[in-house]
Amino acid sequence: MTTLTGTRLASLLDRLFAEADEASAETDSAVADLTSEERARLMRSKTGYPDLYERLKNVPLAVSRETGTLLYMLARGAKARNVVEFGTSFGISTLHLAAALRDNGGGRLITTEFEPSKVARARENLMAGGLIDLVEIRQGDALQTLKAGLPETIDLLLLDGAKALYPDVLSLMEMRLRPGVFIVADDADVNPDYLARVRSAKQGYLSTPFGGDVEVSIRLI
Numbered sequence: 186m187t188t189l190t191g192t193r194l195a196s197l198l199d200r201l202f203a204e205a206d207e208a209s210a211e212t213d214s215a216v217a218d219l220t221s222e223e224r225a226r227l228m229r230s231k232t233g234y235p236d237l238y239e240r241l242k243n244v245p246l247a248v249s250r251e252t253g254t255l256l257y258m259l260a261r262g263a264k265a266r267n268v269v270e271f272g273t274s275f276g277i278s279t280l281h282l283a284a285a286l287r288d289n290g291g292g293r294l295i296t297t298e299f300e301p302s303k304v305a306r307a308r309e310n311l312m313a314g315g316l317i318d319l320v321e322i323r324q325g326d327a328l329q330t331l332k333a334g335l336p337e338t339i340d341l342l343l344l345d346g347a348k349a350l351y352p353d354v355l356s357l358m359e360m361r362l363r364p365g366v367f368i369v370a371d372d373a374d375v376n377p378d379y380l381a382r383v384r385s386a387k388q389g390y391l392s393t394p395f396g397g398d399v400e401v402s403i404r405l406i
């Protein structure tokens with residue numbers, strides 16, 4: 186038995202994923218007044234993302250079940266002790282990563298979210314899952330909250346906040362990523378600059394798209 190598959194967390198995740206499925210209509214209606222071009226512009230913009238996520242503050246926008254399981258597996262395989270997550274939302278991915286830390290014997294997960302009501306929900310979910318002791322939720326913009334106070338080395342990085350900021354957040358973390366560390370980026374196809382960087386051996390990465398919407402990369406140097 187693992188923490189991920191134990192009754193307490195498995196039943197919580199069943200409920201949260203069911204709620205995430207039910208929220209898809211609300212997610213669509215939150216951006217229904219925008220044209221597809223405006224939506225794409227906001228997704229790619231380094232200044233428009235607060236407006237976009239303000240509209241989406243009541244919906245979970247969670248990783249898929251498969252991505253959640255992948256995160257748990259990668260963190261277990263890497264024997265991760267220090268994990269950083271960009272984009273907490275309701276904490277569904279956070280629960281998977283924290284479960285891996287628990288099963289690795291402990292550790293620290295730093296996650297960041299700028300929407301206060303989402304921070305509160307994530308905290309509630311992590312308490313319900315019995316994992317809050319492993320998680321530090323930093324409220325605010327990742328470009329500020331992840332600037333300092335990080336462990337010397339990071340064993341796994343999840344990028345799941347504003348897609349336009351993936352290269353900037355990677356840069357903030359890069360000196361702490363040792364060879365062999367996994368970087369998982371959800372919906373990374375929105376950001377061609379990010380993909381070009383992590384798909385470049387010259388820039389120190391090997392990378393592949395996985396499951397259609399996730400980019401899994403490894404640090405080489």
Ligand SMILES: C[S@@+](CC[C@H](N)C(=O)[O-])C[C@H]1O[C@@H](n2cnc3c(N)ncnc32)[C@H](O)[C@@H]1O
Nearest residue numbers: 238247248272274277278298299326327346347
């Ligand atoms: C796709 S959701 C994260 C889903 C979460 N990883 C999960 O699977 O449960 C992205 C979240 O990142 C937050 N976010 C976006 N840009 C951010 C930023 N620059 N700093 C902090 N949080 C940000 C949004 O408010 C949103 O809740």
